[in-house]
Amino acid sequence: MDVVVENLTKSFGYQKAVDSVSFEVKKGEILGFLGPNGAGKNYGNIRIGKYSIHKNPYKIKQIIGYLPEHNPLYEEMNVIDFLDFIARVHNIPKYKIIPKVMDMIRMCGLDNEKHKTIRELSKGYRQRVGLAQALIHDPEVLLLDEPTTGLDPNQIVEIRELIKNIGREKTVIMSSHILAEIEATCDRVLIINKGKIVADGTSAELRNKSDKGKLLKICIQGGEDEDIYNELASIPELENIISSTPHRFEIQCERATEIEKKIFDICCQNNWYISEMTPVETRLEDIFRQVTKN
Structure with a gap:
């Protein structure tokens, strides 16, 4: 019933x-x-x-x-x-x-x-x-x-x-x-x-529906972390670099954005290579915090 x-x-x-x-x-x-x-x-x-x-x-x-x-x-x-x-x-x-x-x-x-x-x-x-x-x-x-x-x-x-x-x-x-x-x-x-x-x-x-947008976990090799960070930060559609450790970055962008191609182009231009690019699913815990934070 x-x-x-x-x-x-x-x-x-x-x-x-x-x-x-x-x-x-x-x-x-x-x-x-x-x-x-x-x-x-x-x-x-x-x-x-x-x-x-x-x-x-x-x-x-x-x-x-x-x-x-x-x-x-x-x-x-x-x-x-x-x-x-x-x-x-x-x-x-x-x-x-x-x-x-x-x-x-x-x-x-x-x-x-x-x-x-x-x-x-x-x-x-x-x-x-x-x-x-x-x-x-x-x-x-x-x-x-x-x-x-x-x-x-x-x-x-x-x-x-x-x-x-x-x-x-x-x-x-x-x-x-x-x-x-x-x-x-x-x-x-x-x-x-x-x-x-x-x-x-x-x-x-x-x-x-979440405001967090799309999250990507990426690992870029072959360059200095500061240079890679600055190049990533220059991408207009990128909203935030949430965390960064040596060669590894977690980035946030608009959900509809095809940012992967721009990251690939940047790596090609600088002779860097991508060893990992993984979508990160927004956890229910994050959504719960977001809708109840006020």
Whole structure:
């Protein structure tokens, strides 16, 4: 189901964390949500498919799966018993519970851990159990809050792939302060600052809109660094030489500029040669700083 947010306002006291925000998330899309935390009064409307949070609040809760940042697991229970308990809480029919529990164990890669108590599990496997409990009632929409916090690099890759697989069939909204993880996992990124949406698009779209322009990392050999620097600085389209170390320069220019040919011509005229010329992608972290700096 699609998720539609209309004029949503969220405030505590006089502080508005979200101010008349509207956006839509399609089924099969993973949205990375970057913005402030907070809780308080709610205004506006959220629709999931044909259901409104005002008119159908209980139905909305039934079709949402939620993995909070601090996973509330019962540590003394083993994995199978915990998932059985969660299935009963969701009123899943008795005859469906065992097949559904085993389904989640298989999907979330918990087969070798299913008889262990939750306190015996690593952080990565606890997150898998958290995902299993969020999915066991087959929700249309999955909300993930910091799903990779505290995981080692291998666990992060495993959870990321699991989220991507889930996202093929469901609507996923994911929040994280690890911007590289949002970029690696999500189809689309939405950034909020001071309660307003300040950026919305794919990583590629946000890069194209970025004021940082095009970045190139180049290494030029055969000349003095000062001479090379001065020649590069004389190119009209070049906006900035961000850094320079012996023979190596990182330059910034307008995105539409074909500056590479001019650099090549300068090198030919001075009998220098280029040993490296690599485009540098603007990081999501840089874009986040840029759109939230004020």
